[in-house]
Amino acid sequence: MLELSILGFLCDESLHGYELRKRVAALTGHVKPIADGTLYPAIKKMEASGLLTRELQSGPAAAPRHMLTLTAKGREHLKNRLSNPDDAFITDENRWFVLLAFLRHLKNADAQAAVLNRRLAFLTQPASFFYDRDRPLRAADFDDPFRKGLMTIATATSRTELKWLRETLAELTA
Amino acid sequence: MLELSILGFLCDESLHGYELRKRVAALTGHVKPIADGTLYPAIKKMEASGLLTRELQSGPAAAPRHMLTLTAKGREHLKNRLSNPDDAFITDENRWFVLLAFLRHLKNADAQAAVLNRRLAFLTQPASFFYDRDRPLRAADFDDPFRKGLMTIATATSRTELKWLRETLAELTA
DNA sequence: TTTCGATACCTCGGGACCGAGGTATCTCGC
DNA sequence: GCGAGATACCTCGGTCCCGAGGTATCGAAA
Known part of the structure; x- marks a missing residue:
């Protein structure tokens, strides 16, 4: 890092x-x-x-x-x-941000797109923070305002990033 | 952690x-x-x-x-x-999420609000990822789509969390 | 039937990073 | 002209965590 x-x-x-x-x-x-x-x-x-x-x-x-x-x-x-990049640079937001900060040094647009695609794949795979047996729990499953917030924030932020990823990938491959 | x-x-x-x-x-x-x-x-x-x-x-x-x-x-x-919590639990999103996941164990609403207020203070202090001399750079300052994205995503996510923090703090102190 | 995968626990060497300390020079206020 | 603070670099002990290994039992598939 x-x-x-x-x-x-x-x-x-x-x-x-x-x-x-x-x-x-x-x-x-x-x-x-x-x-x-x-x-x-x-x-x-x-x-x-x-x-x-x-x-x-x-x-x-x-x-x-x-x-x-x-x-x-x-x-x-x-x-x-x-x-x-190691998987940790794709999955850990702190590391991912560092990677993003310098990705322009990779002059090749295909190579840049490949990295963004790895992040896209990570963000689109279904995952929750909590499970009941094998059922992933959602924000609505909690009374607890903190866990509710945790889920809400996580969902919202990943949506924002997904939007940017798709737009940027479209530009890169154009 | x-x-x-x-x-x-x-x-x-x-x-x-x-x-x-x-x-x-x-x-x-x-x-x-x-x-x-x-x-x-x-x-x-x-x-x-x-x-x-x-x-x-x-x-x-x-x-x-x-x-x-x-x-x-x-x-x-x-x-x-x-x-x-140590500062790292307020500033590092990974740790912060863990803290949020268990904050309900703190039965006292004032104590819970105090923790949320620390996070609020952290998120509202002005900071950028890049500076030109002492001037903080913004998304619009970059041609680079990756740094632009980095800034855009960071701003959007912190806005979402700020909204939730303020709402939840209002409920907790009500 | 035997092998594979899941369950369940454990050790040890090593890497990344911290934090508290140290050294030395320059500038500016008082 | 003296101390404080900024600049600039360095070391060492310790902590957290990883990863690659090991042990053992059970059930199901081949």
């Missing part, structure tokens, strides 16, 4: 760690704030595996910045991740 | 591990499937800290079942968790 964000942001332009941290925080930080102790080791690991390079810049800033640049291998890796 | 699900399901009725696993899978499994290797150690840990008791049942099933029952301490713990 974090790795994908880093790859995605660096694909647009070289950034130093601190700026990267701010962008990642804007994208996913409201859900779960990103910690220093998570970001910097991730960068190191990616540098070690040749996905990015680091260049020391003694600019006007307080501390020397490490300018981070994606390598060709890093770009390749990003495209792979975007084309063949 | 898993602990809250276990507490919540067991608060209604005693269950054995396997049945618990199915219910947890229905509630959060579509996002991220729950693994045996996660559930059983969690149960053991909760047993060790006195939140639940275990009773061996040699019923008609293939393997002997461990019937799990919440203790008074477990019930207390659940109410504490529901009343004073």
Whole structure:
């Protein structure tokens, strides 16, 4: 998840760690704030595996910045991740949103459509949060206003996304 | 997250591990499937800290079942968790949904309203996923259909939930 | 009849991430 | 001219959870 964000942001332009941290925080930080102790080791690991390079810049800033640049291998890796995302990136809304944020880096419209189709398949498969034996329960089955709300919200949000998915898929395949 | 699900399901009725696993899978499994290797150690840990008791049942099933029952301490713990959830349970939609699923166990309408108000405060604070310097970017700022969609979906879903939150808060405080 | 799938529980190694700590420099207010 | 806060990077221990494995019993199909 974090790795994908880093790859995605660096694909647009070289950034130093601190700026990267701010962008990642804007994208996913409201859900779960990103910690220093998570970001910097991730960068190191990616540098070690040749996905990015680091260049020391003694600019006007307080501390020397490490300018981070994606390598060709890093770009390749990003495209792979975007084309063949793990299931968790399709099913977990947080991860899915990160994927969406960078899907434009996949220049190929067919590849983009394939990813949207996976999400479409996931959202259209019937599923509930609660079952009585094998019968899926619906919002109307609950007296409880909270479970009712949970179901209502989930249904409404998936409807909104389905509409967008179908429209966008139509444009992509046109 | 898993602990809250276990507490919540067991608060209604005693269950054995396997049945618990199915219910947890229905509630959060579509996002991220729950693994045996996660559930059983969690149960053991909760047993060790006195939140639940275990009773061996040699019923008609293939393997002997461990019937799990919440203790008074477990019930207390659940109410504490529901009343004073960590920020992550307010901001992360996955966790928030789990919280909503069991909020009825909090018998006190004021306490329930307090939790909904925290979510309301989170959803109404202005935030974007992307910024240009300090200016938050909106859906219309993007050519990219994916980022456009991301913003559109996020706005629509939060609007739906806000509507429900305000309605339910009105009922709770009536 | 034997094998397969479902039921039911368990362990262990490892990965991702957190959080609390540390270091150092620059700028701005007081 | 001194402290506070922002900038910028780093480490280490710990927690949560996964995934791949293992054990054992039962019923139904082949």
